Amino acid sequence: MLTVTEFESIKAIKGTFKLGGVRMNVYLYLVDELLIDSGPKRLQKEILNYLSQETYNQIFFTHHHEDHTGNASVLNTNVPTYIHPIGIQLCEQKPHLPFYRRVFWGSRKPFTPAPIERQLQTKHHTFELIHTPGHAPDHLALLEKEKGWLFTGDLYVMSHPKSIFAFESIPDVIKSLEKVLTYDFDTVFCSHAGILPNGRRRLEEKLHYLRSVQDQVLKKYNDGKPASLIQKELFPSKHILNYFSLFENSSKHIVTSIINKGGSR
Numbered sequence: 311m312l313t314v315t316e317f318e319s320i321k322a323i324k325g326t327f328k329l330g331g332v333r334m335n336v337y338l339y340l341v342d343e344l345l346i347d348s349g350p351k352r353l354q355k356e357i358l359n360y361l362s363q364e365t366y367n368q369i370f371f372t373h374h375h376e377d378h379t380g381n382a383s384v385l386n387t388n389v390p391t392y393i394h395p396i397g398i399q400l401c402e403q404k405p406h407l408p409f410y411r412r413v414f415w416g417s418r419k420p421f422t423p424a425p426i427e428r429q430l431q432t433k434h435h436t437f438e439l440i441h442t443p444g445h446a447p448d449h450l451a452l453l454e455k456e457k458g459w460l461f462t463g464d465l466y467v468m469s470h471p472k473s474i475f476a477f478e479s480i481p482d483v484i485k486s487l488e489k490v491l492t493y494d495f496d497t498v499f500c501s502h503a504g505i506l507p508n509g510r511r512r513l514e515e516k517l518h519y520l521r522s523v524q525d526q527v528l529k530k531y532n533d534g535k536p537a538s539l540i541q542k543e544l545f546p547s548k549h550i551l552n553y554f555s556l557f558e559n560s561s562k563h564i565v566t567s568i569i570n571k572g573g574s575r
């Protein structure tokens with residue numbers, strides 16, 4: 311199901327679905343004929359149907375993951391598509407997705423976007439691109455300085471994550487949050503949490519939380535505790551997604567990504 315809300319000149323296109331007990335929202339944004347992300351294949355019919363009534367003359371992908379690029383190959387092929395240079399090769403390959411992600415989002419067909427790194431121009435806006443790895447190596451945030459808008463892809467999603475994916479890195483997310491917070495902005499447009507009018511505060515909250523988790527992990531690690539014990543002490547409960555993903559999504563990866571980068575033992 312799709313619902314569309316407007317914020318100033320931005321259309322927030324929200325797709326919702328449920329699988330098992332897990333409910334997910336995913337957002338695409340349309341601003342000044344720029345489409346930001348293309349949504350998962352699972353919502354293809356609805357998204358194509360909606361976009362057939364809209365005009366877009368360029369498509370930007372915040373990163374290569376299948377819930378952002380899933381419909382790239384079926385959208386208007388005359389329109390240029392852009393991603394960070396690291397993402398190109400990843401989009402040209404057929405993704406090797408774990409079973410649960412294939413079921414959840416649907417897979418994506420390979421496609422070849424053009425590289426972009428610094429700036430994206432639309433008719434009325436200039437977007438600065440900010441490389442923000444941690445969730446994905448090719449992750450870019452888009453900043454509209456005049457308006458104070460920041461499109462954050464999957465950098466935010468939530469303030470207090472208790473588990474992450476095996477491919478994510480907490481120290482890198484911390485660095486990326488620090489980087490975007492050096493810029494001026496108020497409103498955040500997140501790919502899963504939607505429009506956050508007090509977005510700056512939400513990003514600060516997340517940074518604060520992750521720094522505190524990092525400090526606690528490193529302290530315990532330097533006291534001689536193994537990763538499995540640190541995980542048990544800091545994150546005693548498990549979430550349904552942990553089981554559902556066969557622990558590709560787990561608090562374990564929070565602990566190990568911190569130890570791998572910062573452990574001095």
Ligand SMILES: [Zn+2]
Nearest residue numbers: 375445446464
């Ligand atoms: Zn992602």
